[in-house]
Amino acid sequence: MNEWEKLCPVEDIPDGSQKLFPLGAMDVLIVHQGTRYYACSNECPHLGENLEGCEVSGxxxxxxxxxxxxxxxxxxxxxxxxxTLPxxxxxxxxxWVCVQV
Ligand code: FES
Structure with a gap:
């Protein structure tokens, strides 16, 4: 069964920003865009570049x-x-921003 992890207070990731969290063997990138939060692996599925700091549109x-x-x-x-990006x-x-891992 997958567990929910408490990452940080919502204030730590303002609208339009991103934050990286090491979770086990993986770095999880949280992206806040408008009313939505997204969580993905920080590793690009192409050749593994870090996605932290990359441009987000919608x-x-x-x-x-x-x-x-x-x-x-x-x-x-x-x-x-x-x-496919995990x-x-x-x-x-x-x-709190929480992620299921
Ligand atoms: S597009 Fe090539 S590593 Fe992300």
Whole structure:
């Protein structure tokens, strides 16, 4: 069964920002865009560049490595259909950003 991890108070990730959290062997990137939070692996499924700090527009993140676009809502790579970005469920609970890992 997957566990929910409390990451940080919502104030720590203002709208339009991102924050990286080491969780076990993986770095999870939380992205806050408008009313939505997204959680994904920090590792681009193309050649493994870090996604932290990459440009986000709506629910699309564009990897700085080679410009591939990834959909944060479902993990699909728009540029190369066979690639998938691991994504995680994320919720705000009692003022905390929580992720299911
Ligand atoms: S490593 Fe991300 S697009 Fe190539």
């Amino acid at each position: 629910h699309i993140i564009r990897c700085n490595g080679h410009g591939f676009k990834l959909d944060l809502s479902n993990g699909k790579c728009i540029t190369e259909g066979e690639l 994504i995680f469920k994320v919720e705000v609970r009692d003022g």
